[in-house]
Amino acid sequence: MIRHKLSGVGAAMITPFTADGRIDYEALASTVDYVIEGGADYIVALGTTAETPTLYMPERAVIAMFISNHIAGRVPLVIGVGGNSTSEVLDQLREFDLRGADAILSVTPYYNKPSQEGLYQHFKTVSEHSPLPIILYNVPGRTGVNMTAATTIRIAGDFPNVIGIKEASGKIDQIQEILDWRSRDFLVLSGDDALTLDLMSRGADGVISVAVNAFPRKMMTCIDLAKKGDFEGAHKAYECLEEAVTALFAEGNPTGVKCAMSVLGLIGNTLRLPLVPGTPQLEARFKELIAKYDLN
Numbered sequence: 001m002i003r004h005k006l007s008g009v010g011a012a013m014i015t016p017f018t019a020d021g022r023i024d025y026e027a028l029a030s031t032v033d034y035v036i037e038g039g040a041d042y043i044v045a046l047g048t049t050a051e052t053p054t055l056y057m058p059e060r061a062v063i064a065m066f067i068s069n070h071i072a073g074r075v076p077l078v079i080g081v082g083g084n085s086t087s088e089v090l091d092q093l094r095e096f097d098l099r100g101a102d103a104i105l106s107v108t109p110y111y112n113k114p115s116q117e118g119l120y121q122h123f124k125t126v127s128e129h130s131p132l133p134i135i136l137y138n139v140p141g142r143t144g145v146n147m148t149a150a151t152t153i154r155i156a157g158d159f160p161n162v163i164g165i166k167e168a169s170g171k172i173d174q175i176q177e178i179l180d181w182r183s184r185d186f187l188v189l190s191g192d193d194a195l196t197l198d199l200m201s202r203g204a205d206g207v208i209s210v211a212v213n214a215f216p217r218k219m220m221t222c223i224d225l226a227k228k229g230d231f232e233g234a235h236k237a238y239e240c241l242e243e244a245v246t247a248l249f250a251e252g253n254p255t256g257v258k259c260a261m262s263v264l265g266l267i268g269n270t271l272r273l274p275l276v277p278g279t280p281q282l283e284a285r286f287k288e289l290i291a292k293y294d295l296n
Helices: 025-037 059-072 088-097 118-127 147-158 172-181 193-201 217-225 229-250 256-264 280-293
Strands: 008-012 040-046 077-080 105-108 133-140 163-169 187-189 204-210
Touching: 008 025, 008 217, 025 040, 025 059, 059 077, 077 133, 105 147, 118 133, 118 147, 133 147, 147 163, 147 172, 163 172, 172 187, 172 193, 172 229, 187 193, 193 204, 193 217, 193 229, 204 217, 217 229, 229 256, 229 280, 256 280
Parallel strands: 008 040, 008 204, 040 077, 077 105, 105 133, 133 163, 163 187, 187 204
Antiparallel strands: none
């Protein structure tokens, strides 16, 4: 069942760049290998952490195909397909090679702040055209609009190919409402590393994680314990990550995770404008935490 394939930890992949701003496919391949070898349950490409808004549409299509080919069936793959124009999302569904993917992750339209009815109609249209199951993505801190639990439940109830949601609203009561309603096969995934154990203790299925890019083995230890119902052990295991996860978001995402990964020697610390690399203070903080908690 798709819910079992996409529970646990999905790695919200970064996009490495060369010093002159081109996509570094060699580093992308090694990063995919790093998180898979670290135990990640599946890969999520072209999400927020991938700097997708700065990628040209042809670049997105090539990245989707490259990651699919490189994974070669080792773990499931979810591909981000979203935008603030419904017709543009349909273009992506037509133009991306989705044959190696198991599902798409589709963010609520951003900037133009649609109503709840607008969100419903958007995902109705996406549902009618998607060749793959759909995971909704609610992240109001970035999009400017919160998709309410009532709208999520309405969409999920009306369109069987909508199989879950990545919830990054930070609204525990809202997420709890979805958990209380959901059908047996509907995935509820945390979009916030720091809230994951709390949400899993309430019944959520896992997390689409930023932290797993940098610290896969430590993150997997926490989530594997939570999946077994050992939340005391999971919280204990998370203690070594807590400060690092806070640091990952201190200067924004993916600025923080790219800084951490550069300190670990995994990638070069290059982002595309308007994003910029982390400050020297953030780099020093990661060096301190990696040494203190043996995070490498």
